[in-house]
Amino acid sequence: MTLVNNPDAVIDANLAVALDALLTEQSVTRAAARLHTSPAAMSRTLARLRRILQDPLLVRAGQVMVPTPRAHALRNEAATVVRRLGALLTPDAGVDPAALSSTFTLQAADFVGAALAPGLLRLARLEAPGVSFRFRTEDLEGGPVLRDGRIDLEIGSIDHIDPETRVEVLLTLRMVAGVRPGHPLTEGTPTPARLAAAEHVVVSRRGRFTGPLDTALAELDLHRRVAVVLPGHLAAMTLAARSDFVCLVPATLPGAAPSPLTETATALGLHLLDIPLPLPPVAIGMAWHPRHAADGAHHWLRDAVRRTLRTADGTDA
Template structure:
């Protein structure tokens, strides 16, 4: 049986058949649905969205992010939940295959297709408890080197950029503990006489959310008169999620949280 034609010739032109006219509204609805599916995602209804985002971040970054993300989700997208993983996965493959949605931290190795945005640049400061011998007098490099230090390293390394800078001045510090966690190192410094390094805002900038834990623990932050390399915190994601409306909200929420001078 021949299929009903959609167009027939009428003189020098083609005109729609009744069948074509009947399908017109249905076809228009299909086109609208396809357009919504393929659009950049700007029309995502965050109020009805139900999803969980998985982020990978160091413990200090996760502690800085979690309050702001939860607060913004509660106000703007109450159906969103967050899973924050430790830095245990190779970010490139994990982003590519969807095991994580976003990496936040010091992005020092990425696959060519990975998209990266730098968020904030910080400096390293010495953190000590209020009664520490270094807290009462100006911090000199000799006194800094003579103090006991705790180092944060997931690989168990005892040295870092501070040791390199001190060595150039014939100074060497004593590292008495190496811990894999920034939060554990700050807790150790808050309860004893060791020095730990804490990332803080550049001079003249608002307080970084990354220093709020140190402030909450009562630690005092001391300037180090050495040209230590700055720490840049960024976020990385796979390009397949670049235009997704929900993921765009996530990236914006991370951006606003790390730029926020104080909790609101």
């Protein structure tokens, strides 16, 4: 900042720290030792402070130096400024979740939101009761919503982010076939031909009728009939549970810890069948803008999502 009485002088933080050390120690030598610099350098700093403040600050009285009245008046203020500078430039030590009063906006697919919300709310009640959540569907997908701050966290299959966006993969899922109990595919081994012969419901936000399963079937010169395309997994799974349609359902990899993402199909009463074809795995992750990377509240949010999705009960694996 520039002093009104001395418009040519610009004070930096180092001068404030030096002034505090000089007024506290009342000795150039001791102030230099305190700031790990040389007495000559501290003497030059004192001379600069004298010019800026237009006051000698410390004057010789025998073998010691004594403060001027102006120095006496500045001593407490200088100490306060240095303490505030220290607090300003100290890394954030985090926040107390119990003291948070925030609303977080999350964007997630319907089945991800349905699986995430119960565990996330349970953690919030225990750790951060002042936190609320707003879930948005993927209607904003493809836009710079993280960059613009319209959402705090995106959760799902992340494939359309801005270059600076931070992404963390939470778990990897495989696709299985979901059918109602007693469906013809539950009798015997579900071969590629039998799977292709069944009627299918496809999940696509963009209205597409084909996907990786069609590519795998085509390698065997097989084609399935897709009777309906729905925008969300919950609607597709509900339809499959009440009809003879087959839908693809995300499930955990063999040997992996259970996740609430894979419980929805079971809760709807679907019978899950392994698909006898090589399908690419699905990575479920979360994405956020780097401006939130060091924010304590956002750090709690990411950790809460991580704990909730990686295990069925929301506890650490």
